[in-house]
Amino acid sequence: MxxxxxxxxxxxxxxxxxxxxxxxxxxxxxxxxxxxxxxxxxxxxxxxxxxxxxxxxxxxxxxxxxxxxxxxxxxxxxxxFNRGREKSGFDDSHERTRKNNRSNFAPGVDESQKAKGNGSAEQPDDTSDDGEALHNGEGKLIASRTTNIEKTDFRELMTPESIQQAEQLAAKLANAIRDRRSRRFRADKRGARIDLRKTIRRSISHGGVPLRLHRKRKPDRPVRITALLDVSGSMTVYARIFLSFLKGLISHDTHTDAYLFHTSLVRISDALRDHDTLRAANRLSLMAQGFGGGTKIGANLKRFNEQYAAHTVNGRSVVIILSDGYDTDDPQQLADALQRLKKRNGKIIWLNPLSGWKDYAPVAGGMAAALPWLDHFAAANTLDSLAALEPQLKKL
Amino acid sequence: MSWKSLQTDLAAQGYIANDALAMAVYLASQQQRPLLLEGAAGVGKTEIAKQLSAIHNNRLIRLQCYEGLDASTTIYEWNYQKQLLSVQAARDGETEQLDARIFSDRFLLKRPLLEAITQAQPPVLLIDEIDRADEEFEAYLLEILSEYQVSIPELGTITATSKPMVVLTSNGSRDLSDALRRRCFYTYVDYPDLQTELAILNARLPGIDAALAGQIVGFVQSLRKEDLEKKPGVAEMLDWAAAVTGLGIAKLSDNPIELQATMVCLLKTQADQYAIPGEITQRLVGKVVA
The missing domain is CATH 1.10.150 (DNA polymerase; domain 1)
Known part of the structure; x- marks a missing residue:
């Protein structure tokens, strides 16, 4: 603040x-x-x-x-009363934003930097997290040998162009998901077709004069997107590019919602829509205190169910979870929360950056528990893998 | 009249409003601005409009919103049948004044919004569950809520003869536009705290045993902290209190089986009834029955 x-x-x-x-x-x-x-x-x-x-x-x-x-x-x-919280971390993050002026999208910058700078107390370590993943995946990234930007793992890819590309990709994906038309016709004043049956029926009361033309059309049934981004320690390296991804997802309509979670859950839709980039960065940094710490996926999804899902998730919703599935909670809690979320009839998509790694298998307790409730589980570690989502999401 | 006296007036009607709500209602009526109330179901958002009309002895005009609501059902519509009859009757004779005649006040069907601004006495206009209406409908509302006037192409602009006190309620099933929000004074109505809820219960069920009232409110308050799909609102609490007193239960811990049967008043989904079995009810009862 x-x-x-x-x-x-x-x-x-x-x-x-x-x-x-x-x-x-x-x-x-x-x-x-x-x-x-x-x-x-x-x-x-x-x-x-x-x-x-x-x-x-x-x-x-x-x-x-x-x-x-x-x-x-x-x-x-x-x-x-001059009793406000002091500008905690504001000057600090601000300066860093300027110093590391690598991106035209600021929100992610200070957080990921801050997490590296002072998050060491609450986060195990960047390197050790990578190490954990390396144990699973034998340390080989599928695409990291090529120099092609689309195929480079996000961890090595933080150029402004790629971040912008992620945002554009997200906007494209969002359109692919959202674009739905109903199969049925509905009465509509400005509809393209004339509802002949209704017009003739109603004309009887005017002695056969079709006084009003009744029209109909197929109404839009836009799909609502809700995105939940894990910004815990193990996801820090991906956080910045995924934040841009989120920004792309939500910037094209007002119904999309975005949330960050680490040990707690915060709604960031308004902050991401803020046109004042500096203020947005500032709002985000306040919201995401604890950025880069541990993860409580189950507890956060439970909170999401209780607080937000009733308003945001229904049969025409897609919930996108961006997380590596490393949960410090009981996997059962995650499964319960997903099951309850699934009851709202929406689609659940889990994008896991690790699953793009060679030999990755979703064996982490949380991930394994989550799988039965997911409609789609996909990799999200390269721009290519994000682009590959489009046809799949269209089908959902 | 100050906001404190408004609060007292409401309390005399049996509506216990907290300070924030009383202030919001007071300012909205002072400055003739619409009041937007958000909050969970069953916290008394609709009720406040009813009580306001009762206090000032004004008419309550209610507009229940639903998907597909449009101008012809909310603002005005021409009475086509009557117009057609009139045209047929006049077919041979005069034609000049016909236009003026069939597009006059007599052939105008006033719908709630137009009706609300053409009253002699300022009424209370309740626009209930505005979040269920389409976004286009919000646009219609903007003109009416900020200017208190309605434009009818054939008749001209109808300006308010008296400015109604407008109350909008929303459950948050859809985010309202900022344009609409900024024209309104805003209050989020939360579940009442223990003291307030106790006062509500006493106001609505006068003569209820003080100890039992305390137990009932304490129980419902702790039930809201449980993991439920639909938390019981104030209305549910009152239903339950009526059921408990009607069954002649003097103390919640007296008859566990009967008490569990009354839980249908509080738990409105199958999952919730399943989530609160007899043991949990007894645990919660144990906490409030000292």
Whole structure:
């Protein structure tokens, strides 16, 4: 969170209040002139001397979502009581973004860097994670010998072009998944076809004059995509490119949802849609504290089921999980959570970067438990493997 | 009138609102802005509109949203049959004033939204479960909610004679557009805390035994913490309390079999009923019956 210093030079309620609105804006709430005006009006009708009253009034006026509604108290305190969390890690990450200016997509940069920089306490080690995978896969990547960019494992591929390519690929995939048309016709005012049967039937009441032409068309039944990205220690090397992938997935419509998880689960759809890249990076870094730590896939999926799935997953949904399947929880918990998710009738796709490795078999406890509930299990370690998903996902 | 007195008025009607909700309702009515309420099912979002109309003794106009809702069922429609009859009756005689006549107020069927802004007394307009309506419908709402006017091509613009108090509710089955959200004051209605829920129970079932009321509310509160598909709302709690008192149960721990039978009031899916067998019910009861 950005903390705005309390301006000591301004006087008068309206100036302080517009400062507060600027503070809210900087933290991603859509507070504008209209909100300032409404708040000033409200202050006249309530007891402006009572912090609690003012807080409640501002809360109802300025917050527009569930998320912002619950975050509001913190923002309010940080401005009016100078009690906000300090800019934890903000300067730090910001500087790193500039230093490692390798990408035009910032969100992933500071996290993966930060995880390397100070995440060592909570994460085993980058190298040891690789080592674990190496034990399974005898240390050979299928495609790493070729220089072709499409076939290079993401771990060795962090150029701005490839990241952009991942984003474009994701957008293409999202379109392939989403594009669905119903087989049935439905009454529609601007439909392409005339519903003759209905028109004639209705004309009887007007003495056979077809006064209104009734139309019909096949309605769109877009598939909703929900993506869950594992950003735990073992996935750190892939996190940046997958974040771009996520951005590509969600940027083309407003119904796609994206979540990050490590030891806890955070919704990042709004942050990824933020056009202000720096603010998006900042929001993401706050959301993903613990980036690069251990993984609790089962517990997080359970939380997803409880908190979000009811609104986001139904028979026309595709849930994409991007994870290597290394879970610190009981595999049974993961299986239970997936089973429950499956009950919502959506499709579940698991993209595992490790499965592109030679001789990889999904034997990790979590992965093995998850397999029966998946509609599609595929590799996602090269751009080629992502591109290869398109025909498969079209079929789902 | 301050927001505190509004809260008291609501309480007198038997609706216990927390501070945030009372403030939101108060500001929305002061500034004549729509109020958007989100929250889980059964926390009293729809009820607040009913209570508001009762307090001010105003009409409640309710628009239940569903998929496929369009302007002709929500704003206005011409009475085609009547127009046709009128045209046929006038076929031989006058034709000049015909147009003006058949597109007049008499042939206009007012639907809830138009009706709400043409009342003499400002009514309470409840737009229930707005998230079920299509996105196009939100666009219709924008003009009405911000300008309180409706444009009818044949008649011109109809401006509000009185601005209704608008309450929108949403269960979050679809994300609403930011344009709509920004025109509204927003409150997220959560499950009530122990004290509030106890007050609700006492207000709705006056004369309930204080110890039993405490047990009932405590039980439902802890049941909500269990892993359920559909958490019991306030309405379910009230149903259950009525069932428990109706059966003459004086203490929740008295008759485990009967108590388990009453759980149908609280658990609304098969999976949930399966998830809370008698043993778990007894464990939860054990916690609240000291």
């Amino acid at each position: 950005r903390t705005t210093a309390f301006p000591t030079t301004v006087s008068g309620v309206s100036e302080r209040l517009s400062g507060f609105m600027a503070h809210l804006r900087a933290n991603g709430l859509p507070a504008g002139v209209a909100e300032t005006e409404a708040t000033l009006k409200a202050l006249k009708t309530i007891n402006a001397g009572s912090p609690q009253d003012v807080r409640l009034a501002c809360k109802t006026i300025c917050s527009i979502h569930h998320d912002s509604y619950h975050r509001f108290d913190e923002l309010f305190d940080s401005y009016w």
